[in-house]
Amino acid sequence: MKDSVQLKERLVKHIKETTDRRLVEIDTALVQAQESANDDTKSSAGDKYETSREMIQQDINRLQQQRAEVIRELDIINKIEQEGTEVGKLGALVVTDRFTYFLATSLGQLVIDGNKYAIVSAQSPIGKQLIGKEKGQDFEFNGIQQTIKGIY
Known part of the structure; x- marks a missing residue:
């Protein structure tokens, strides 16, 4: 395939951009969830407070897991070799x-x-x-x- 290195560069660039956007979205959601948790602490009391606080904490935990997965994906993307290969492997x-x-x-x-x-x-x-x-x-x-x- 002619220009396969250039094509792979374009594919990797697009994948990185998409993955970077996902990371920014997750980071923004994490900040919002933390702010919500902080606001909830100031204004609530009782069982309703505990339930709300637990739901927010679950959201934060889920977002942290998603963030860790996106960072793992970025590590994989950064390991992609863009030169040619004759066997199926990462970056092929x-x-x-x-x-x-x-x-x-x-x-x-x-x-x-x-x-x-x-x-x-x-x-x-x-x-x-x-x-x-x-x-x-x-x-x-x-x-x-x-x-x-x-x-x-």
Whole structure:
């Protein structure tokens, strides 16, 4: 595939931007939840206060878990090698007779210059199918037989 390094750079850039936006959204929500907890402390008393406080704390815990996951994803993204490869691995662009996959983090479908790319995690079911595969190999996923036409 001509210009595969440039394409991978664009894919990684988009993934980083999307993931960075998610991190900012989570951080904003964490600040708001903490402010809400602080305001609740000033104005409430009794069982209603305890229930409200516990719900806010659960929200904070959930947001902290989401934040940790996004940071793990950013670490994975930063490890992606953008030079070419001949085997399915993190950072590989895998072209099959049905789809084009980019092994990175789970982001879903992305369209660049009219071409669709499935951004999948190496830990996802399809990612696990692609790891270690080479051009010309076949695999089946969700009942669909696919042949690898190229790996970049």
